[in-house]
Structures are given as structure tokens and as C-alpha cells.
Amino acid sequence: MSRVLAAFFAGVLFTLGLNLSGMTLPDKILGFLDFTGLYTGAWDPSLIVVMTTALLVHAVLYRLITRRAKPVLAERFIIPPPGRVDAPLVVGSLVWGAGWGLT
Amino acid sequence: MSGELFEAVVGGVLIGLGASVLLLLNGRVAGISGIFFSSLERATRDRGWRVAFVVGMVGTGAVLALLRPGSVGASPASLPLVAISGVAVGFGTRLGSGCTSGHGVCGMARLSLRSIVATCLFMAGGAGALLLAWWIAGPLA
Numbered sequence: 001m002s003r004v005l006a007a008f009f010a011g012v013l014f015t016l017g018l019n020l021s022g023m024t025l026p027d028k029i030l031g032f033l034d035f036t037g038l039y040t041g042a043w044d045p046s047l048i049v050v051m052t053t054a055l056l057v058h059a060v061l062y063r064l065i066t067r068r069a070k071p072v073l074a075e076r077f078i079i080p081p082p083g084r085v086d087a088p089l090v091v092g093s094l095v096w097g098a099g100w101g102l103t
Numbered sequence: 104m105s106g107e108l109f110e111a112v113v114g115g116v117l118i119g120l121g122a123s124v125l126l127l128l129n130g131r132v133a134g135i136s137g138i139f140f141s142s143l144e145r146a147t148r149d150r151g152w153r154v155a156f157v158v159g160m161v162g163t164g165a166v167l168a169l170l171r172p173g174s175v176g177a178s179p180a181s182l183p184l185v186a187i188s189g190v191a192v193g194f195g196t197r198l199g200s201g202c203t204s205g206h207g208v209c210g211m212a213r214l215s216l217r218s219i220v221a222t223c224l225f226m227a228g229g230a231g232a233l234l235l236a237w238w239i240a241g242p243l244a
Contacts, residue, residue, distance in 0.1 A: 018118065021114020049112060103179075
């Protein structure tokens with residue numbers, strides 16, 4: 001299998017997950033981001049359930065996968081090194097989060 | 104409600120698997136905003152897999168929108184607001200080096216402090232912007 005095909009397949013899997021979990025519905029995202037819903041009982045925890053599940057699955061598999069000397073189709077793992085929490089990270093995250101919440 | 108939660112879990116598993124497949128086969132982190140932006144730049148080295156990933160996503164999305172019509176929605180916001188928000192998302196994700204998949208799933212899976220902070224902040228940004236918008240304009244229906 002070529003890396004291109006593998007990437008295509010990964011994109012398919014990922015999007016299947018996004019779609020099945022309802023993450024392609026703005027109402028579900030807004031239902032989560034609207035934390036006043038915690039008081040009204042209307043809060044939709046779906047996003048955090050999705051993210052936590054994906055996170056746990058990937059965390060386990062990440063450990064197993066990176067025990068390998070190299071990926072199956074490539075010469076090496078390219079994983080960003082640990083970095084500092086700096087201003088661009090903070091500002092950038094807040095900015096895109098705001099845009100995300102607005103729509 | 105339990106049906107929705109079940110779908111959320113199954114979907115989450117698939118997302119985690121998708122990211123893991125990219126890592127296992129290609130050795131790459133599934134940071135979608137980064138992959139997407141790099142796929143657009145002609146100068147990107149090793150561009151092919153990025154384009155393929157984006158095509159896989161968009162193609163699957165299109166097919167699913169047809170097969171499961173209620174599963175994909177449009178934003179309730181006005182076009183100018185969507186445009187402004189698009190700029191914010193584009194600028195912010197590049198400045199912050201990632202989004203929900205890169206930081207939220209992959210970064211936090213590695214217990215990266217940067218990603219944990221980033222994820223908390225973009226959720227706060229989202230919640231905050233929503234509250235601010237409602238305070239200014241009144242609740243969306």
C-alpha cells in the first residue's frame with residue numbers, strides 16, 4: 001500500500017467517525033459549547049465524549065505503535081517534540097476557539 | 104439519549120483509529136488543520152499524502168451527506184459572521200499550531216502540556232464567544 005492510499009484511508013476513517021458521532025452538526029457543537037446548558041439541563045456532552053473516546057483509543061494505540069522502530073510505510077515517525085506553552089499557542093487557541101463558537 | 108451517546112462513542116473510536124492508522128502506516132500526526140493548509144501549498148515536501156488525506160475526508164463527507172442527509176448541518180450564523188469566523192479559525196489554528204484533532208486527540212493522547220492547554224483554551228474561547236454573542240445579540244433560536 002502506498003503512503004498516499006494509507007492517508008486516504010485514514011481520512012475516510014476519521015470522517016466516518018466525525019459524521020457518526022454527530023460532530024458535523026453545528027447544533028451538537030453549540031449544545032456543548034453553551035455551558036449554560038449545565039444549568040438548564042440542555043447541555044450536550046457529545047463533543048467531550050467523542051474527544052475523550054478518540055483520545056483514549058489513540059493514547060493506547062500511540063504507545064503500542066511508537067514501540068515500533070519505524071512506521072509501516074515510512075522511514076520514521078514524525079511527531080512534534082514537546083514544546084513550551086507560549087503566547088502564540090495561547091492566543092491562537094483562544095482566537096480560533098472564538099471563531100468556532102461564533103458559528 | 105443513549106443512542107446519541109452510543110454514536111458519540113463509536114464515532115470517537117473511529118476518529119481515534121483514523122489518527123492511529125495515519126501514525127502506524129505513515130508515521131504522521133493527524134493534525135488536520137496543518138495537513139489541510141500544507142496540502143494547499145505547492146512548495147510542501149511530501150504533499151501527496153496530505154492531499155490524499157483531505158480528499159479522503161472531503162469525499163467521505165460528501166458521500167455521507169448524501170447517504171445520511173440529517174448528519175451534516177450548516178452553521179446557523181450569517182454569511183458575514185461565517186467569513187469572520189473563518190478568518191479567526193484559519194489564523195488562530197496556524198498561530199496555535201493546531202486544532203481539535205492535532206491538539207485535542209493526538210497531542211493530549213501523548214500527554215503534551217501544550218495540547219492540554221490549547222484544548223482547554225479553544226474550548227474556553229468557543230464558550231466565551233458564544234456567551235458574548237448572546238449577551239450582545241440575544242439568544243439564537
